[in-house]
Amino acid sequence: MVEVTLLGLAQDGGRPQAGCTRPCCAGLAPEDAAYPVALGITDGNANHLIEATRFLGQQLTVWGQSTIDNVLLTHAHFGHVDGLGLFGRETMNARNVGLHTSSEMEHLIDRTPQWSLMVEQGVFDAKVFHDGDRIQLSEHVIAQPIRVPHRDELSDMHAFVIRGPNRSLLFLPDHDTWEETLARHHHDNIRSWLGSLDVEIALIDGTFWSSDELTGRNQDKVPHPPVSKTLEMLGPRQEHDPEIHFIHLNHTNPLYDSDSEASVRLATSGWSVAQQGQTFSL
Numbered sequence: 001m002v003e004v005t006l007l008g009l010a011q012d013g014g015r016p017q018a019g020c021t022r023p024c025c026a027g028l029a030p031e032d033a034a035y036p037v038a039l040g041i042t043d044g045n046a047n048h049l050i051e052a053t054r055f056l057g058q059q060l061t062v063w064g065q066s067t068i069d070n071v072l073l074t075h076a077h078f079g080h081v082d083g084l085g086l087f088g089r090e091t092m093n094a095r096n097v098g099l100h101t102s103s104e105m106e107h108l109i110d111r112t113p114q115w116s117l118m119v120e121q122g123v124f125d126a127k128v129f130h131d132g133d134r135i136q137l138s139e140h141v142i143a144q145p146i147r148v149p150h151r152d153e154l155s156d157m158h159a160f161v162i163r164g165p166n167r168s169l170l171f172l173p174d175h176d177t178w179e180e181t182l183a184r185h186h187h188d189n190i191r192s193w194l195g196s197l198d199v200e201i202a203l204i205d206g207t208f209w210s211s212d213e214l215t216g217r218n219q220d221k222v223p224h225p226p227v228s229k230t231l232e233m234l235g236p237r238q239e240h241d242p243e244i245h246f247i248h249l250n251h252t253n254p255l256y257d258s259d260s261e262a263s264v265r266l267a268t269s270g271w272s273v274a275q276q277g278q279t280f281s282l
Contacts (some may be wrong), residue, residue, distance in 0.1 A: 002164035007059040008035030036079035046138035052083035072096035076154035099124035152159025164282025206246025237270025245274035
């Protein structure tokens with residue numbers, strides 16, 4: 001059986017976020033903390049990780065695993081790659097872990113001394129994928145990278161479809177706008193695109209609830225489709241829709257509060273926020 005575990009719910013900064021003294025972060029109970037988004041995939045004796053965060057030790061505990069056979073990276077932004085160094089001699093002392101990246105991400109690894117040294121030392125076995133490839137991670141697991149528009153200061157961005165023997169799951173933690181993503185894949189609505197991907201479960205970008213959430217900052221510089229707009233585009237869940245769970249929540253997002261108006265609206269629509277540690281059988 002293929003089992004997927006959500007190892008973190010938060011945006012790159014985690015929750016509480018460093019430097020935040022607002023009520024969304026101040027005085028949080030330990031059970032209310034959230035790690036940056038990552039996904040663990042288990043197929044028998046093989047374990048595959050999407051994203052490498054600085055909370056890898058805690059996330060392995062959530063996952064209940066101690067070894068990793070493959071790491072896949074969506075893109076180069078801080079919270080998705082800042083745990084790569086933990087695979088090295090100073091910590092895990094891993095050997096020959098498959099490191100699956102786009103060619104742009106591989107070029108960044110080559111130019112980053114710490115990461116390139118780890119490849120030279122045999123910690124990672126670097127492997128390049130391209131948009132639409134079918135990566136056979138193990139006997140029952142295929143990962144399919146899907147290029148999506150997102151801030152590309154350092155590398156491009158790929159979502160992943162994870163295909164198991166019985167079901168498939170979309171992992172889409174980041175993208176800029178639905179308009180750009182749908183246009184790239186020649187669809188005019190979210191349902192049509194998800195249908196073309198043939199997925200039963202979709203974990204999608206829920207960074208912000210609304211476009212005015214970041215007071216004092218220009219949200220154009222950290223673009224993500226607000227959950228409220230995604231709900232407007234989707235409407236209520238319909239009979240044959242896939243499960244949609246929102247992930248990658250910024251610390252300011254009211255969806256962390258299950259009693260908030262945002263959470264009530266989301267639940268009424270038939271969609272949900274994923275839970276850290278939640279598992280999905282594929």
